Amino acid sequence: MARAEFLLGAFCVLIMVSFDHAQGADGIDGIGVNWGNIASHPLDPHIVVNMLKDNKIKKLKLFDADSWTVSALAGTGIEVMLGIPNDQLKRFANDYGDCKDWVKENVTKHIYDGGVNIRYVAVGNEPFLKAYNGSNLKTTFPAVKNIQKALDEAGHGDKIKVTVPLNADVYESGSDKPSDGRFRKDTEDIMIQMVKFFNDNKSPFVVNIYPFLSLFQNPDFPKDFAFFDGAGKPIQDRNLQYTNVFDANHDTLVWALKRAGVPNLKITVGEVGWPTDGDKNANPELAQKFYSGFLKRMVAKKGTPLRPGPMDVYLFGLLDEDMKSVAPGHFERHWGIFRYDGQPKFHLDFTGQGRAVMPVGAKGVQYQDKKWCVFNKDIKNLSLVPKEIAYACAQSDCTSLGYGCSCQNLDMLGNVSYAFNMYFQMNDQSVEACHFNGLAKIVTDNATKGECLFPIQIVSSGEMLKVMIKGSAFLVGLFLSFITIM
């Protein structure tokens, strides 16, 4: 090759390399996302997988092992954590044969050249949550050992490790200091055995940490301490200073692990994030503030005071889920970085350059017609409104109504229209779903009012989960109808 050509070639390579770098082609090391699917209209897994690739997301945590979803990940190289739901723990604790079948059908099937990069199996999801009253205490650890044994026996054990995503309420500190951290009394015996197993097995400890919930659950919680700007009044713990609740919480776990005799067990954050609706502190502005502070630390490989360095985390979550239980609060259905239709809500730079850019939205999403169902203003007799709004909200999702939420400024009839439209969209815009005893009508003008989006539902590709309307949705409906009549 002539010298000039060589130089030109080298120059091009140089440009390509720096271009790649500018695009942050590698994404952020250690960043994954949770992909939950408790939605009335799940997106096509192939669309979601392309969205993950577009955003350079290289790790994924699932809550089950749905074959359609997992298959869509084949050939992508994305690291996958499969999930086993809590209601299966008893079965896997008691029946090793079932564990072998699970591994065969949900793991081995996907392992081939160009298959799925499965790395972890999450056995249960926050099974020791206080609210479960100890109901999974006896079954979780036996299920963990059985599943790992079945993985080992099938020849996957070196690469695929079991773990248990635990809520941060599994440990506590008697004071506000991380150094007083230890496992919660009622779980301590089992936790000590389990973390030793994880340590010997080279499994990570997976913990879900929610600064938002600290704020939600305690009205006196100092708001600055939920974020990463260092504006909060620091907590002094021995020779270390804590300026945010994430670090303090994480390092409380580090101390609990020390006391349990496994000071070097790897910690992975299984869920961390901020919701955008359903509470006065849940909105896109605060979510953006939280994520941008968090990602900056990830890029800098800052870690926490006791565990400086790179960290492994899964953000919660990828998409909104309109059928999640709202028992913990209305914000539960609004954890998505992306909306139900895969469109981004706020600035978040997955390339790690901290730019004010939107993540890349889902492509090729098919929407239903531009039709909305609203209250018919010709109607003067409103006596049936409370009953109909209660029905609509019980069967759909009205969690954006209410104090501090995106639709809080609607007037009474705006509330009614919102509820009617949510029900209409949930039911795929069927004409019967816009009747409400003659109170409603279908319109083709965008019914959106200011901040309050009146959505058009997508054409669902998933199994219709809508038959499984949860009891809790019914209660919300009643609650909303109650405050609406007032």
Ligand SMILES: *[C@@H]1O[C@H](CO)[C@@H](O)[C@H](O)[C@H]1NC(C)=O
């Ligand atoms: C495989 O996983 C799916 C989805 O989580 C589950 O429904 C199915 O029962 C599992 N298969 C076996 C054999 O346990």
Ligand SMILES: *[C@@H]1O[C@H](CO)[C@@H](O)[C@H](O)[C@H]1NC(C)=O
């Ligand atoms: C736990 O106990 C509380 C209070 O006794 C009860 O209201 C709740 O339903 C129980 N939860 C479960 C999952 O058993």
Ligand SMILES: *[C@@H]1O[C@H](CO)[C@@H](O)[C@H](O)[C@H]1NC(C)=O
């Ligand atoms: C309003 O509608 C209700 C229910 O259909 C009916 O019982 C009531 O008589 C009506 N009121 C008036 C003033 O027409």
Ligand SMILES: *[C@@H]1O[C@H](CO)[C@@H](O)[C@H](O)[C@H]1NC(C)=O
């Ligand atoms: C609309 O509904 C919200 C939430 O239920 C409630 O706070 C508000 O007061 C309602 N507005 C009117 C005018 O009824």
Ligand SMILES: *[C@@H]1O[C@H](CO)[C@@H](O)[C@H](O)[C@H]1NC(C)=O
């Ligand atoms: C309705 O209007 C809102 C606000 O301008 C907009 O965001 C939304 O995309 C519109 N919906 C449709 C289906 O055009």
